[in-house]
Amino acid sequence: MNSGVIRWVFFIVVGLVLLGLMLRATARTVALAQAAAAQVTLMSPTPVVVVVVPATPAPPTTTSTATITPIPATPTNTPTNTPLPAATQTALYEQNCSLYSKIPADLLTVVDRDTALPADYVPADLEVAPLETRNIQYRAIPLRKPVIQPLLDMLDAMNQAGLAPLVMSGYRDITEQQLAYDKWLKLHPERAADISAIPGHSEHQLGTAVDFSSAYMIQFYGGDDGFNVRFADQPEGRWLARQAAYYGFTLSYPAYAVDQTGYAYEPWHFRYVGILALELQQRNITLTQYLHECVPAPTATPSSQ
Numbered sequence: 001m002n003s004g005v006i007r008w009v010f011f012i013v014v015g016l017v018l019l020g021l022m023l024r025a026t027a028r029t030v031a032l033a034q035a036a037a038a039q040v041t042l043m044s045p046t047p048v049v050v051v052v053v054p055a056t057p058a059p060p061t062t063t064s065t066a067t068i069t070p071i072p073a074t075p076t077n078t079p080t081n082t083p084l085p086a087a088t089q090t091a092l093y094e095q096n097c098s099l100y101s102k103i104p105a106d107l108l109t110v111v112d113r114d115t116a117l118p119a120d121y122v123p124a125d126l127e128v129a130p131l132e133t134r135n136i137q138y139r140a141i142p143l144r145k146p147v148i149q150p151l152l153d154m155l156d157a158m159n160q161a162g163l164a165p166l167v168m169s170g171y172r173d174i175t176e177q178q179l180a181y182d183k184w185l186k187l188h189p190e191r192a193a194d195i196s197a198i199p200g201h202s203e204h205q206l207g208t209a210v211d212f213s214s215a216y217m218i219q220f221y222g223g224d225d226g227f228n229v230r231f232a233d234q235p236e237g238r239w240l241a242r243q244a245a246y247y248g249f250t251l252s253y254p255a256y257a258v259d260q261t262g263y264a265y266e267p268w269h270f271r272y273v274g275i276l277a278l279e280l281q282q283r284n285i286t287l288t289q290y291l292h293e294c295v296p297a298p299t300a301t302p303s304s305q
């Protein structure tokens, strides 16, 4: 080979190498440009979708709710659940509870299945009522002072009507109530709590509750107290149911209010509440219901434990 041919071969080889390098560089630039372009296209759709998608369904929902909204249904349901307007409530309270503030508060103490007296509660004005001739045990029964005269007046009226009531029980302290409860627990374990108050929950601890009976009841229904619902059919029971309210005594646990009072029907058990007794009789409601309506909430359980 001569030197001219070698020179041409050299130029061709160098030229090819340079061309190859140029092509590679161009290819890389295109790839980078494509990648960048791909990144841009990948990023850009996301915000568009996010913005557009929720925007469109929103208006239909609002319009559909507006047309379906049971606006009349909601208010008709609400009034039954919401308390009466304040003015109506006050008027009702004044109408139904006007006597509440006129009667000594200690005659209207709440004592029931839910509310107990303190174990050491003893009324300050307990007196021994002269009832020796009015019961078969010849006991002088303690009662609160305001109860004694109305009770004696009522017993006199019953005697004058030809009846012979007996007074079986008045004030009982918590120990005596425990004895009474234990007695019933032994006799009727399954319903002792319905027929006798659990100690602390007895109106007898107030000194204003009285249990009545009659010689007939004791003779025919046994025990030393003769407590039996048949007392309601006896002349003494019938008289008390109608007339006791005129002397300030109210039947605490009537037959119609067993669910409300939590105690079984006790036609022999009366509680002295003064002139409120007549109103309760006229309205045919129990003291429990009255106190539930009329005792101001914060002082409803002044003596609960």
Ligand SMILES: [Zn+2]
Binding pocket: 169, 204, 209, 210, 211, 268, 269, 270
């Ligand atoms: Zn009683």
